[in-house]
Amino acid sequence: MSYQYDLFVIGAGSGGVRASRIAAGKGYKVAVAEASALGGTCVNIGCVPKKLFVYGSEFSHAFKDAQGYGWENVSGEFNWPTLRDNKTAEIQRLNGIYQSMLDRAGVDIINGYARFVDEHTVEVNGTQYTAEKILIAVGGKPFIPEFKGSDLVVSSNEMFFLEALPKKALVVGGGYIAVEFAGILNGLGVDTTLSYRGEQVLRGFDQDIRDFAQEEYKKAGVDVQLNTDVESIQLVDSSNPEGERLVRFKDGREEIFGLILYATGRIPYTDSLALDKAGIETEKGAIKVDSNFTTNVPSVFAIGDVINRLQLTPVAIGEAMALISYWFEGKAVTFDYDNVPTAVFSQPQIGTVGLGEEEAEKRGYDFRVYQTDFRAMKHTLSGSTERTLMKMVVDNKTDKVLGAHMVGDYAGEIIQGLGVALKAGATKADFDSTVGVHPTSAEEFVTFSEASLKKGNWAKKQGYEYQR
Ligand SMILES: Cc1cc2nc3c(=O)[nH]c(=O)nc-3n(C[C@H](O)[C@H](O)[C@H](O)COP(=O)(O)OP(=O)(O)OC[C@H]3O[C@@H](n4cnc5c(N)ncnc54)[C@H](O)[C@@H]3O)c2cc1C
Ligand SMILES: NC(=O)c1ccc[n+]([C@@H]2O[C@H](COP(=O)([O-])OP(=O)(O)OC[C@H]3O[C@@H](n4cnc5c(N)ncnc54)[C@H](O)[C@@H]3O)[C@@H](O)[C@H]2O)c1
Numbered sequence: 001m002s003y004q005y006d007l008f009v010i011g012a013g014s015g016g017v018r019a020s021r022i023a024a025g026k027g028y029k030v031a032v033a034e035a036s037a038l039g040g041t042c043v044n045i046g047c048v049p050k051k052l053f054v055y056g057s058e059f060s061h062a063f064k065d066a067q068g069y070g071w072e073n074v075s076g077e078f079n080w081p082t083l084r085d086n087k088t089a090e091i092q093r094l095n096g097i098y099q100s101m102l103d104r105a106g107v108d109i110i111n112g113y114a115r116f117v118d119e120h121t122v123e124v125n126g127t128q129y130t131a132e133k134i135l136i137a138v139g140g141k142p143f144i145p146e147f148k149g150s151d152l153v154v155s156s157n158e159m160f161f162l163e164a165l166p167k168k169a170l171v172v173g174g175g176y177i178a179v180e181f182a183g184i185l186n187g188l189g190v191d192t193t194l195s196y197r198g199e200q201v202l203r204g205f206d207q208d209i210r211d212f213a214q215e216e217y218k219k220a221g222v223d224v225q226l227n228t229d230v231e232s233i234q235l236v237d238s239s240n241p242e243g244e245r246l247v248r249f250k251d252g253r254e255e256i257f258g259l260i261l262y263a264t265g266r267i268p269y270t271d272s273l274a275l276d277k278a279g280i281e282t283e284k285g286a287i288k289v290d291s292n293f294t295t296n297v298p299s300v301f302a303i304g305d306v307i308n309r310l311q312l313t314p315v316a317i318g319e320a321m322a323l324i325s326y327w328f329e330g331k332a333v334t335f336d337y338d339n340v341p342t343a344v345f346s347q348p349q350i351g352t353v354g355l356g357e358e359e360a361e362k363r364g365y366d367f368r369v370y371q372t373d374f375r376a377m378k379h380t381l382s383g384s385t386e387r388t389l390m391k392m393v394v395d396n397k398t399d400k401v402l403g404a405h406m407v408g409d410y411a412g413e414i415i416q417g418l419g420v421a422l423k424a425g426a427t428k429a430d431f432d433s434t435v436g437v438h439p440t441s442a443e444e445f446v447t448f449s450e451a452s453l454k455k456g457n458w459a460k461k462q463g464y465e466y467q468r
Contacts, residue, residue: 001120003132005029005030005129007028007132008131008135010032010114010137011138011306012040013039013316014039014040014304014317014320015304015320016304017098019303019320019324020105021101021107022321023324024107030105030108033113035111038098038099038102039091041140043091043094046313048090049087052086052090053083053087054184056187059076060189061187061347065378068382069381078188080188088160110125111125119278139268139269139304139305141271142156142262144262147231148232148233152260156261165188165189168191168258169259171260171263172195172264173196174197175202175203175264179201179213179344182222187220191223192221194217194223201213202214202344205350206358208357212373212387213407220348228251233260234248244256244257247260268282268306268307270282278297279297280296280297285308287306291334293322293323293326303319303323322335341415341419343411343415349407349408349410351412351415353422354402356405368396368453368454373387390445391403399427399429400426401427401431406441408441410442414445431445
């Protein structure tokens, strides 16, 4: 049986673009269908514009910090349309780069929403395309729970295009997006409340990191409210749908906000893909794949957020590369989801790689923990009370570093290098024998001594106590 394409990719986001481009470079005839803008979530309504907003919002803190360094009368008036529109122009530039990258690789770009006809055929805008292999890389979309007034909230998608910034905003959720946007809004001068229904934000992260980060968010000016849930939302003036919203919380409190952002998770974007036409199975809404990213239908594959393993751009790209090796070299590659470094671009930032203390405990390791928190040198003159936390989890049996975690300036940049070390299996002794870069915060990771041992299972047994 001959097909029009060797590979038809659905979705030109982080995973889809990488798979299309590399497969075409290796000789496949490839088409990619994209319903929206090239580059997907990360480029258009995710990592990239979010990081630009983070940069924009950090200036207000820098203006304050500058005074202790002798800069007088440093302040500024913030103009939201400038940041928003400059960001959009930059994203359009990136869209153009993606377009030419795919064109140069010889990939046919089909604009439109693709749906399955059968296991070798998809349809876009009424035209059918056949392919030997079909790759689903459609990503995810925001999940907003349904309740009275849930139509009055926005998701992260809308945050990138707001007409105007509100005076007062409520961010609901406790994950990456919630804490990142709470920092952005707060930095841009919006009176910001972060409301989370659980005990502590950032579930899944090391507990000390969660507790410490939350305290720092509060110090930075975000009103963090834990164990709080929204019951209903209504317009203050029902004739003005763009106007203020009255929020009633489950504890009976009421408060008015100009904007309510729900950052309550993302779900696989499989709507209307007509998966049933090809008999493709899902599990809890995500496309079910084996370790080679193959679905239950041998001609159909899936990678990225739609398989809901780790929703990160470098993971989607890594999965695309693993799939390429599988197709072209016949290598059954098992993608390693351990030791994936990640950063939360909150203010302050969080950088983390490997196991947190609770996860090490859960996996049955006999381990010790080094931990320190301090005022970074920059803040000795700035007057800011911001502190930095660093933490390392070490296996007692092998001396391998199981996890490295940080809250503080440049945490995202610092953790990337530590990711290489952990991937290479570095031991505490390797860290100790590495020369520090002075004066930096990062050097703390190579100078942890017994004085920094945290009171824990191992240290406790040895009679050590973590000293602050
Ligand atoms: C606000 C926000 C901030 C983020 N920040 C970071 C960060 O800092 N670092 C990080 O690593 N990750 C971040 N992420 C996560 C990251 O964006 C995703 O993990 C990544 O984009 C997933 O890539 P993907 O290829 O699976 O899907 P996507 O990038 O979502 O691409 C899927 C594409 O498929 C298209 N599509 C969907 N259905 C169809 C269809 N039927 N036909 C045709 N096209 C279709 C969509 O329009 C989209 O362009 C962030 C996400 C958000 C929402
Ligand atoms: N810096 C980064 O790398 C980065 C940034 C943004 C997003 N992302 C990726 O995108 C994913 C999605 O981000 P996210 O923040 O939307 O999701 P998340 O899964 O990280 O957090 C969702 C939060 O919403 C809460 N929640 C869920 N349902 C709720 C409900 N009904 N009511 C109230 N709260 C509820 C959860 O308890 C959780 O705290 C992340 O998991 C991450 O993988 C990464």
